[in-house]
Amino acid sequence: MATPETDISELSESQQVALQTYTSVTDQDVQAAIPLLQRSQWNVEIAIAKFFDGEGPDPVAEALAAQSNPPPQARRQENLQQSLLRGPSGRNSPNRPDAAPRIVPQSADQLVPRPSLILAILYKPFQLLYKLFSFPLNFLAYLFPFLPRLFRRDTTSGTVRRRVDTSGRKPLNPDDAELRVQREFTEEYGENELPWSNKGYAACLDQAKRDYGFLLVILLSPEHDETSSFCSEVLMNAEVIQFFRDPANRITLWVGDVRDSEAYQVSTALKCNKFPFTALICQTPEVSSTAMSVVARSTGPTNARTYLAELRPKLAARSETLETSRQAQVFQNAERNLRQEQESAYERSLAQDREKARLKREAEAAVAAAEKAKLQEELDAADLAAKKEQWRRWRASEINAEPGADEKDVVRIALKMPEAARIMRRFRASDSMMDLYDFVECYEYLQDSESSEKVPEKPEDYEHEYRFRLVSTLPRVVYEAELAATIGDKVGRNGNLIVEPIVEEDDEE
Structure with a gap:
């Protein structure tokens, strides 16, 4: 669900x-x-x-389940030896490894910055007063050691751990603190080939968990006398360095100084009460599928041979289990990658199908739009032709009749029509050139003027366009259809004109 x-x-x-x-x-x-x-x-x-x-x-x-179903009361029979073997935690599995601590790294904005120079100058008198009053008290505490314990509140049942004095040591984020430990180690003990991680504890723990490897935690305290001998004789030993750098061991090395915040938290979580301290951490499937546990510890002064003898058996015992988990992880990653590739291929195929369908729809829409535009052009052409026909019939009824023989101021014009017909017609000299053009345009309807058909009205929203021009030869003169110009002014008393059709470029092609 x-x-x-x-x-x-x-x-x-x-x-x-x-x-x-x-x-x-x-x-x-x-x-x-x-x-x-x-x-x-x-x-x-x-x-x-x-x-x-x-x-x-x-x-x-x-607890709620225990209250609802209380177990039967049974007498507990246990001797002192069994209690000691059971240990203070009360668990029946003494070989069960301890869980590795998970330390939340402190963000950089939570670090306490050092005060500026002006604030340091202002705080300096208060620091001097504090040292002046604290010196007699520290001297009394040195003379009478029992006095601080009288005012100290003991909140733990075990050994009281003393917090390391970190005064004067600048707080840094985990990565920078690890780089500082590496630099101080190199300055103190010389150049080395240790595989430094250059990361914080939390990042190293995540890396070891992700890679199914081992995390080797080494905690150092400069206040302990054994730290110098451990670093120079054990960590700088060639065999130990070779053990750390062996790729088959898959060891991530993290060295911490307990004067730093993160290292101090790790030492507290690992219950470290003796330095130098070493802990080997890896995944433990018997505890949980993702649990990281401490599988080996080494505390106090030791030599290189004993140090490796404590780590190698524990590492070898866990290597096979980790290799199995690693192969399973590789198999899962391969399956996931294959599934992602299949899904990606399916998405690409689906996208191609969608693109084909879109192109097909666009092509069909273009064809439909072209057919619609063609049909609309045909309808517009038919409507235009019908209006033109109506206008010609209407204009034929409006043309004045040919003047009689007894009228004066008459112009005789011979018109050569496109169909090789020759027309003789008399016009009044006061008639406009537009009337001459209308006569030629409506000539075929003038022949049927005596028919009984009803004369149509002038079409609306129509402007007639003449598809011919009237020209004369020798010399060639083109007479335009002008309403203001009269036939007598343009042509004279007699004229021989040719009706020349206007051919557009598209028609010529």
Whole structure:
């Protein structure tokens, strides 16, 4: 059953901030991240730990189930030896590896910047006063060591761990802090070939989890006397460096200085109480499919041979399991890539089909538009021809009759028609050239003027266009259809004119 999607706008401002922080670290889908954050009471650190280490059983749900179904009371029979073997955690599987801590990296904007020069000058008197008053108190604490313990509140049942004094050490982000550790190590012990990661602990843990490899965590404390001998005799040993750099071991090396914030958090989470400290971390499928656990530890001073003897068996025992998981991951990636290629090919084929269908629709639309335009042209041409026919019949009824023989001021004109016919016609000298053109245009209808057909009216929205011109030869003179010019002024008393059709360029072609 599909889970309904949650509207992000319905979340509160603090919940949206927690969701943004969680997705920026885990890169998980938003709709899949919201239920996990809800189960974690919107605690970002708990949700990130569940995502990377696997989500175990819910203690609240188990407690409610235990209340509803109380187990039968049985007497507990256990001796001192069994209690010691069971350990303080009360688990029956002492060989179960401890979960590797997940440290949320501190963003750069949360780092406390150093004050400016002006503020440092202003704060300097207060620092001097603080040192002036703290010196007698520190001297009393040195003389009477029991006095600080009287005012100290012990909140732990085990050994009280002393926080490393980081005063005077500039806080940096995890990547820059790791580069500083590398630089300080090189300056102290010389050039080396250690495979430095140049990344923070969280990034190295994610890389080891992603590559199904090993993460070797080394925590150093410059305040301990054994640190110098461990670095110079163990870490600088050629056999140890070869073990770290062996590609078959797939080791990601991370070295931390407990004076840095991230390294101190890692040491606290790993319960480190003795330096130098080494932890080998890898995936443990028996705990969870995505759990990262500590499979080997090495604390205190040691030599190179003993150091490798502690790490090599644990690494060899886990290599086969990790190789199996790695091959399974490769197979899953190959299947996913193949599926993506198939989906991509299907999308390309679907896009090609859509493009073909679109081109076909466009071609059909173009053909339909051309047919429609052609039909419209035919309709317009037929309408124009009908209006022209109506205009010629109407104009034929409006042409004046030929003047009689007894009238004076008459012009005799011989017209050579296109059909090789010759017409003789008399016109009044006061008639316009437009009347002469109308006579030629409507000549065939003048022959049928005595018919009983009803004379049509003048067509509306029509402007007649003459498709011929009247010219005379020797010399050639073209007489235009002008309403203001009279026949007597243009032609004279007699005229011999030719009706010359106007041929357009398209018709000539």
